[in-house]
Amino acid sequence: MIACCRFDAEVLQPTFAEYPDLSLELEGLHAGESTPFRLVFWARGVPAADLDASLADDPTVEDVRRLATTAEAPLYRTIHPGDLPAVSIYNAAIEHDALLLAAISDGEGWDVRFRIPDRDALSALCERCRDLGVRVDVTSIHDRDEATCYGFGLTPSQREIVTLAWNRGYFSVPRETTLASLANELDISQQAASERLRRGLWVLVSNTVCERDADGTADRQ
Incomplete structure (x- = not known):
């Protein structure tokens, strides 16, 4: 657990x-x-x-x-x-x-x-x-054992891009970097960076701000 x-x-x-x-x-x-x-x-x-x-x-x-x-x-x-x-x-x-x-x-x-x-x-x-x-x-x-995850539910690749985005000012207002720049640093496509960041943020929010049910679905009420 x-x-x-x-x-x-x-x-x-x-x-x-x-x-x-x-x-x-x-x-x-x-x-x-x-x-x-x-x-x-x-x-x-x-x-x-x-x-x-x-x-x-x-x-x-x-x-x-x-x-x-x-x-x-x-x-x-x-x-x-x-x-x-x-x-x-x-x-x-x-x-x-x-x-x-x-x-x-x-x-x-x-x-x-x-x-x-x-x-x-x-x-x-x-x-x-x-x-x-x-x-x-x-x-x-x-209760579900997510053995492939670590930290707050993030996989290593998700943690890498979320951390990089934070450190480069991607979440700042106004933004200090672009998704293309993050993708370039990680040597992946912009689409792959977008999907990885989006999945990482979903996991992070679902494991901290929002509750998850035993089947892994988030409570959106």
Whole structure:
């Protein structure tokens, strides 16, 4: 079963408060008895030089390192105090065999997509979060196992073009690039780019904003 939830975790909130345009996409997360709570994420919307200083001063961060800087976004590794509720949430997720698939945050909580065995395990995880004083909202549940997809239901090619369109300003008003330009960068036809982007947006919306029924059809009411 695939579940999407929003967690009101306090991790990196001081940095988000300083930069309202900041958005993060989780690349990796790990915590254990001998390993501190560690996040690896891509950061967008803030110059890396500014973000370096803010993360270093963030009281929820014990250590930070910029691992890479690409044309699209810098990649960071942060280590956090072991007594944060987020650590207990992560441990509870492991106890209930929840596998993290993707997580993003714009400062208004963390939107997390994970695979979990069943609804009983999901209910137990949510109850544990409430015991820790962390609000969690289940935004969607999909009983259908879409094994070929990852992230928020996107295939690798769909994720590639949606990300490229975002980074090149295709969704900006006014637009900063064209569909033909996106197709040229991906070395595909404009028609193929149009179909791939349209399918990707449909999957993204159906897996985040709109509910899906068990047969995979979207509720359009």
